[in-house]
Amino acid sequence: MRRRMLLWWGSGLLVAAALLGAAIVFGFSEPPGFDRWWNDFVSQHRGDAMVDFALVLNAIGGGWMAILLVPLAVIAGLLLARRWRAAVFAALCFLASAGAVQLLKHLFGRARPDDMIVASDFGSFPSGHTANAATIALVIWMLFPRVWTALLGAAWIVAMALSRTFLSVHWATDTLGGALVGAAVVLLLGAWLLPWARTKPLPRATLG
DSSP states (O other): OOHHHHHHHHHHHHHHHHHHHHHHHHHOSSOOHHHHHHHHHHHHHOOHHHHHHHHHHHHHHSHHIIIIIHHHHHHHHHHHTTOHHHHHHHHHHHHHHHHHHHHHHHHHOOOOOTTOSSOOOSOOSSOHHHHHHHHHHHHHHHHSOOHHHHHHHHHHHHHHHHHHHHTTSSOHHHHHHHHHHHHHHHHHHHHHHHHHHHSOOOOOOOOO
């Protein structure tokens, strides 16, 4: 992808996330109709299988697993493949995504649904779990642009977003905001670092 295109898309998605959060928090005295409808629908139709599925993704996408284990696994895999530049790019994306999420959470301070099944941290918008899923998906797709990586990444983002609403720890629009933020960060960093990150270092010349 060309740098200008990545910059436009990344900036556009980040602005869209910020505008969405501002519209929800400052434009509505209560959650928008779609958020309330979806949360009520999930609460009425939530089964054990849905909860079990969501709890697994809750563990994978949050806490020490999301902060350390999953990013380190991605970085370690890239290092084992002798792609240290790609590993640096991935690490920067993970750090920037987490920072952007926390910034927006504290900026908007949106309240979570009242019927949460699991405890969660401050701020409902944007969803950190979904942002992390989008970051991982976009990093892998941009480093290895294949149809299967795009489809697998999209499925992972959707699954994580649904799981957050299944547990009623997020409104539906929180997950949309998280996906926008996670994707935006990767696109913006990719605009500057992607050609460098995709380049494999030349092997060292041997003497003799």
